[in-house]
Amino acid sequence: MSAALAPVVPLKTQTRDPVEAAPPPSAGSSADKKGPITMSTQPFLKVEGLKRQFPQPGSPDPAPVFEDVHFGIERGQFVCVLGHSGCGKTTILNILAGLDEASAGHVIMDGREVRGPSLDRGVVFQGHALMPWLSALKNVEFAVRSRHPDWSAKQVREHAVKYLELVHLGHALDKKPAELSGGMKQRVGIARAFSIEPKMLLLDEPFGALDALTRGSIQDELIGIVEATQQTVFMITHDVDEAILLADRIVLMTNGPRAKIAEIVVNPLARPRVRETLHQQPAFYTLRNHLVDFLVKRSREFQPGPGWDAKNPPLVHPGQSSQPA
Amino acid sequence: MTRKPWLAPLLSALFFALFVGAWYLATTASSGGAGAAPAMDPEYAALMGAQAQAGGQSAMPGPGEVAAKIWEHVSDPFYDRGTNDKGLGIQIAYSIARVLAGYLLAALVAIPLGFVIGMSPLVYKALDPFIQILKPISPLAWMPLALYTIKDSGISAIFVIFICSLWPMLVNTAFGVASVRREWLNVARTLEVSPLRKAFLVILPAAAPTILTGMRISIGIAWLVIVAAEMLVGGTGIGYFVWNEWNNLSITNIITAILLIGLVGMLLDHLLAWVARAISWRE
Numbered sequence: 001m002s003a004a005l006a007p008v009v010p011l012k013t014q015t016r017d018p019v020e021a022a023p024p025p026s027a028g029s030s031a032d033k034k035g036p037i038t039m040s041t042q043p044f045l046k047v048e049g050l051k052r053q054f055p056q057p058g059s060p061d062p063a064p065v066f067e068d069v070h071f072g073i074e075r076g077q078f079v080c081v082l083g084h085s086g087c088g089k090t091t092i093l094n095i096l097a098g099l100d101e102a103s104a105g106h107v108i109m110d111g112r113e114v115r116g117p118s119l120d121r122g123v124v125f126q127g128h129a130l131m132p133w134l135s136a137l138k139n140v141e142f143a144v145r146s147r148h149p150d151w152s153a154k155q156v157r158e159h160a161v162k163y164l165e166l167v168h169l170g171h172a173l174d175k176k177p178a179e180l181s182g183g184m185k186q187r188v189g190i191a192r193a194f195s196i197e198p199k200m201l202l203l204d205e206p207f208g209a210l211d212a213l214t215r216g217s218i219q220d221e222l223i224g225i226v227e228a229t230q231q232t233v234f235m236i237t238h239d240v241d242e243a244i245l246l247a248d249r250i251v252l253m254t255n256g257p258r259a260k261i262a263e264i265v266v267n268p269l270a271r272p273r274v275r276e277t278l279h280q281q282p283a284f285y286t287l288r289n290h291l292v293d294f295l296v297k298r299s300r301e302f303q304p305g306p307g308w309d310a311k312n313p314p315l316v317h318p319g320q321s322s323q324p325a
Numbered sequence: 326m327t328r329k330p331w332l333a334p335l336l337s338a339l340f341f342a343l344f345v346g347a348w349y350l351a352t353t354a355s356s357g358g359a360g361a362a363p364a365m366d367p368e369y370a371a372l373m374g375a376q377a378q379a380g381g382q383s384a385m386p387g388p389g390e391v392a393a394k395i396w397e398h399v400s401d402p403f404y405d406r407g408t409n410d411k412g413l414g415i416q417i418a419y420s421i422a423r424v425l426a427g428y429l430l431a432a433l434v435a436i437p438l439g440f441v442i443g444m445s446p447l448v449y450k451a452l453d454p455f456i457q458i459l460k461p462i463s464p465l466a467w468m469p470l471a472l473y474t475i476k477d478s479g480i481s482a483i484f485v486i487f488i489c490s491l492w493p494m495l496v497n498t499a500f501g502v503a504s505v506r507r508e509w510l511n512v513a514r515t516l517e518v519s520p521l522r523k524a525f526l527v528i529l530p531a532a533a534p535t536i537l538t539g540m541r542i543s544i545g546i547a548w549l550v551i552v553a554a555e556m557l558v559g560g561t562g563i564g565y566f567v568w569n570e571w572n573n574l575s576i577t578n579i580i581t582a583i584l585l586i587g588l589v590g591m592l593l594d595h596l597l598a599w600v601a602r603a604i605s606w607r608e
Contacts, residue, residue: 142526
């Protein structure tokens, strides 16, 4: 497999098949809400023409952080966004969460437009965001009670304990966040997000502040819970290996301002991906080189080519021989 | 360096002994000098009665006399022999009751209002000029206005305590609420927490340490102001007691009262510090 070791790898760039391709915007918006036939072809989550400008003094029309962002996520899919700081990854996640509003475009999840935050979308925040005056258990219980206000205290407790045990924190239920290590805090944050059993989980660089060893073990736990719950996940990262390990699709964003989705990489490594054996698979390095190459070079220099369409970012399969689709 | 936990208390005891010693020497020296004072006018001595025996001697007592007086008050704190002769326990109880009444009323107004100000930048901006102007006013400056409008000296004293306790609590509550971490509010938002639940379960505990700091500043100021307020309104209370004893020229009683004021102030502060520790959180 000399091709796998070559630094520059032939790529197969293909457009999506005609059924999946987005219809023209005007027809699409009406079809989104009414057409039962097109419904099945719509992805679970659909992001259309997203753009975000932050007001700047003295500039009536400041350059948007990102614009023309289109992508979709299928049910049960794990999607990672990879890009440098400043490309608006977190802003996109906040818009998906309903915590921020887009300057243009919209997000449709499960046939409904996202307007404001909702229990349907669980968020794991960058800095764990646990409430320091509550114990680990109470932090999760707070979320469970929000989801199920009618439950008894016993039900709420049992449900919260169940999810804390999933992240192996059954022994630290009554510890306050200050008494937990960084990794344990983030585990509580993950348990809290999963405990509300959302339709979709949004993770904002959840392991950024953790050491490599801790990160690895929590990633494994995350894979385990995602497999068990078939959760749909959207996650931000700037760690290439993390993206390869976790994601089915990797959305590559160019540098801001005016960041765009350059392409969407399909992970050729099938689930379940196991950290110990992942790097032994031939496709691993092809994929990794492709991603690293994008981050160090192409994210900066990206220019839309003639075939590139923002509404339909190319799906890339690294490692497959380049043949016209 | 080895730790010697007994060193600081020992030093405190030494300082206390030095202070009492210096006090003793100063008072005995001045009374010794008084013996050489010129003889008193016999007519004035007749008017003064028993007091004349002391002649022109200083009214400043020595530590022994003060200690005896303190013991007298401690052994019978709650006697009541008419308007101008009540036990120190009764007087201090009046003062504490007034402080607590004014302080709790202030908390009832300041904490909810501070909440609203902290949550709404608009309300904050609208009320800010009033707070800026009202805050630096000496609470005693309100006294005549209070006496005129309320027409009751007791309630006026409580009002003065109210107005002086209000500002630190109001400002601290507003600040604490306004600076609640964005991420905790975002957690509440993504969990679709109702506004009331958010206020009591997220914002209140998050801002509680800051609010308690304001409450602690307020109780300190209230206890400072009550003495002056009671000197003005008269009738009862430790402030009135001090002024009354000044009119009696009983320095012993004044010193006893001063010590008691300090002691109660310390207890009030420690009480709030204890509450603050109980509700504070560590990240």
